[in-house]
Amino acid sequence: MKIPNYVLAIENTGKKGGQILYNTINGSKVLITPKQEMLIKQKRNSEKLKGLWEKGYIVRDDYDEKEYVYKGLSNISKTYNLTVLPTYECNMKCEYCFESHVAKESMEKKHIGCLIDRIIQKIEYDKKTKIRIAFTGGEPLIRFNFIKLFFEQFQKKVLGKYNIDYEITVITNGSLLNRRIINFLKQNNCVGIQVTLDGVKEKHDRLRRLKNGDNSYELIIDNINAFMTEIPFVIRSNYKVGEEKELYSFIDELAEKINDRKLIKLKLRSIMDTLENRQYTKQSKNIDNLGKVIEYAFKKGIEVLQGSICDMCRIYSSSNEYIVPNGYIYRCLMLVGYEQFAIGNIFEKVRNGQEEFFNNLNIWKSCLDCPIVSLCAGGCRYEAYVKTGDITKKLCKYKEIKELTTKFIKAKYIL
Ligand code: SF4
Numbered sequence: 119m120k121i122p123n124y125v126l127a128i129e130n131t132g133k134k135g136g137q138i139l140y141n142t143i144n145g146s147k148v149l150i151t152p153k154q155e156m157l158i159k160q161k162r163n164s165e166k167l168k169g170l171w172e173k174g175y176i177v178r179d180d181y182d183e184k185e186y187v188y189k190g191l192s193n194i195s196k197t198y199n200l201t202v203l204p205t206y207e208c209n210m211k212c213e214y215c216f217e218s219h220v221a222k223e224s225m226e227k228k229h230i231g232c233l234i235d236r237i238i239q240k241i242e243y244d245k246k247t248k249i250r251i252a253f254t255g256g257e258p259l260i261r262f263n264f265i266k267l268f269f270e271q272f273q274k275k276v277l278g279k280y281n282i283d284y285e286i287t288v289i290t291n292g293s294l295l296n297r298r299i300i301n302f303l304k305q306n307n308c309v310g311i312q313v314t315l316d317g318v319k320e321k322h323d324r325l326r327r328l329k330n331g332d333n334s335y336e337l338i339i340d341n342i343n344a345f346m347t348e349i350p351f352v353i354r355s356n357y358k359v360g361e362e363k364e365l366y367s368f369i370d371e372l373a374e375k376i377n378d379r380k381l382i383k384l385k386l387r388s389i390m391d392t393l394e395n396r397q398y399t400k401q402s403k404n405i406d407n408l409g410k411v412i413e414y415a416f417k418k419g420i421e422v423l424q425g426s427i428c429d430m431c432r433i434y435s436s437s438n439e440y441i442v443p444n445g446y447i448y449r450c451l452m453l454v455g456y457e458q459f460a461i462g463n464i465f466e467k468v469r470n471g472q473e474e475f476f477n478n479l480n481i482w483k484s485c486l487d488c489p490i491v492s493l494c495a496g497g498c499r500y501e502a503y504v505k506t507g508d509i510t511k512k513l514c515k516y517k518e519i520k521e522l523t524t525k526f527i528k529a530k531y532i533l
């Protein structure tokens with residue numbers, strides 16, 4: 119009998135003792151008692167372990183973990199995750215905008231048919247049964263009319279003809295939300311809005327000023343408070359590695375200004391190096407500090423979302439696509455605008471062989487023995503490209519990811 123290597127056993131330092139078993143493949147977790155822990159260690163079978171066997175937290179010694187992980191990661195999702203960037207234009211001018219290298223174009227009404235065709239292609243040829251559409255940009259809400267027109271056609275040509283589930287999310291700077299937009303989003307099954315606040319008011323207003331020179335912090339907080347009971351909000355906060363300590367006062371400020379902190383979730387993301395700005399940042403030095411910040415947020419009643427850059431790299435999967443204003447299709451938001459990495463173009467209906475290249479870029483195959491392969495999938499391809507110039511290079515961050523996951527689980531579940 120053994121705990122499979124993709125299940126992390128994390129000591130429960132709370133008063134109940136025992137361990138938290140966390141399945142990295144499906145995200146489930148269970149608290150086991152000191153007695154159960156001892157039975158497993160001594161490989162003694164007992165009625166007390168029945169539930170753990172049934173749910174796969176313990177397996178036979180000869181169980182093939184690699185096979186299970188392989189199936190879990192290569193399982194092609196029935197969901198098409200489409201992110202549409204209707205525009206690169208924005209009403210803000212942020213200091214670190216990663217899209218500074220792209221021309222400020224927007225999609226036009228005449229392009230909606232091509233987007234719909236791509237969706238239909240995914241339903242008919244890839245047999246997708248669910249579509250998740252995220253709108254981002256630029257600032258997607260400056261093209262709200264485009265989004266409305268898109269949905270008119272989506273309702274008619276997709277929902278009216280195919281039996282599929284769908285949901286949408288909007289990733290916005292949060293400054294343009296209003297009653298009309300919220301009503302529309304609710305009618306169209308919007309399950310979440312992500313807005314960005316980059317630290318306390320003074321810092322955010324310095325980094326994320328509106329183009330007309332106005333501050334944006336209070337405006338965004340007011341919008342969250344006005345609409346948080348209608349659609350769930352995620353607050354993304356970007357910070358520089360080494361500046362984690364500033365996040366404490368940010369969390370204090372959020373706890374004070376947000377009407378109901380149970381209705382928001384916080385996504386903390388360190389600012390990545392980009393091709394234009396290579397700092398060769400070492401993320402590893404921030405793990406301890408970040409762990410403490412996460413713990414502090416949970417204590418303050420604010421849930422922090424797990425994960426680092428992306429929840430997990432899916433660049434190799436045909437289920438994930440980003441379609442940008444000039445029609446190019448990418449597999450990763452960070453590669454947007456670097457046309458050598460586009461896998462095709464919906465306006466020109468071209469294929470360029472890059473799709474096959476990305477389909478085969480499943481670096482994780484060489485990591486099947488790694489306990490956290492399903493949280494990492496061989497590391498970020500974009501980061502590999504920025505740091506080494508080779509997108510196929512494996513950047514292993516085992517220590518960092520394992521440590522951070524452990525700290526996160528402890529902050530969230532210690533009993
Ligand atoms: S390459 Fe990096 S940024 Fe792109 S999808 Fe993968 S983890 Fe995310």
Ligand code: SF4
Nearest residue numbers: 485488491494514516
């Ligand atoms: S790159 Fe490293 S941490 Fe990531 S899955 Fe592979 S072995 Fe594990």
